[in-house]
Amino acid sequence: MEYLDFELPIKELEEQLTKCQVIGEESEVDVTDTCKKIEKKLINTKKDIYKNLTAWQRVQLSRHPSRPYTFDYIRAICGDTFFELHGDRNVKDDKAMIGGLGKIGDQSYMFIGTQKGYNTKTRQYRNFGMANPEGYRKALRLMKMAEKFDIPVVTFIDTPGAYPGIEAEERGQGEAIARNILEMTRLKVPVIVFIIGEGASGGALGIGVGDKVMMLENTWYSVISPESCSSILWRTWEYKETAAEVLKLTAPDMKKLHLVDDIIKEPLGGAHSDREATFESVTKAIVDSYNELKDLPVLELVDKRMEKYFNMGVYKE
Structure with a gap:
């Protein structure tokens, strides 16, 4: 360990x-x-x-190499019922973004999430959990498929950000993320979002708009990582701990600012210290959230989702 x-x-x-x-x-x-x-x-x-724990220590826990990733949650929640779907029908299949159909009991769900690797080989294969435009377009394709067949959507976020390479920008990284944010606000099925590790920048927002947005206790959600914030403001990574504090990126901070709906408590020591208990908590949160949302008329569901995001932040007209 x-x-x-x-x-x-x-x-x-x-x-x-x-x-x-x-x-x-x-x-x-x-x-x-x-x-x-x-x-x-x-x-x-x-x-x-x-x-x-300090904010920086929670950031460290969110990146713990033994922490369960998206596939771990899906396999634990769905067992053998999960069927992975591939490709954006345009460029290729992005291995950093996974998705497919699975069941909890008799109810089908469309599961989508960013996936990191477990060792050097798989980290390269998964591009360190950083999705390209085709990953976000694959996610959108699966969401639209779920909408067509009236299947609720569940997303898992664990990414250091969208891939910042030249090729990704050439293929429309910004447009792909923006398109997902727009389409998710008006998706006609329940959307349940979990931050299970790192939730960084637009890479997280590209699959992060939902009726219910929940964070595990030792995760973070922010426009920028503490290291990048430190390097921009102080020209060095030495102030990453200070940056983590002032960014207000922890689950309690996000809940206090009304940017997420709930916090899922982790076992003592983090999600990796008792995986089964963590999987059970997330499964219960999915079922409870769906039961709360399933009977809402479509127009009310979409209106409530949009209203939630309209009310975020402080602004003047």
Whole structure:
């Protein structure tokens, strides 16, 4: 298991506990009391650390290499019922954007999300979760298919941003994202959005407009990453922690600003520390949200979605 820098006290205690248990198994010495004391200290240390996380520490947790990605959620939620669909019917199939049909119980859903890789090879294959224009056009094609057959849409966001390459700009990256934002505001089926890791810039917004937008507890959602913000304002990455604080990018900040609807609590230690519990929480949130939205007339559904976004921010006419 990999540990982040602020998790090192936990690592030390877990190593002590392991050694204590090994001594008990390999010798006749009774170490039960000692192990219990270490376990108690470990639990208290975890609570102290994870209940007082800074914005930058939450950013680090959102990028944890063991954290579940979009495919992990879809497989856990749908099992064998998921059927992946490919291609934008124009350029190619973008591996950073995945989508397809799946079921929860008897209800079908169109699942769409950005996918990162698990190692060097798959990270390159998935382009580090950064979608090209064809990825957003594939997502839109699947959303329109879902609308045609009256199937609710569920999206998972975990991206450092849309791919910023020259080729992507030449193929209309900005237009593709803008088109998705427009079309998602008036989609005639329920749209449920989850930020499961990083939610950066237009790359996130391209599949981020929904009736219900929810963030997992240790995720972030912002127009720019802390590192990029720091490099623009201070010409160095050294102030990334300060940038993370002032950007107000954590789930509690987003909820307070009325930019997301709900926060999904993660197990102590993050989503990767108890994947099954996390998957169960997300599944429940999908079902509850759909049950809340399914009986709304189409016009009311779209009007409420648009009204929600019209009311965001502070402005003067």
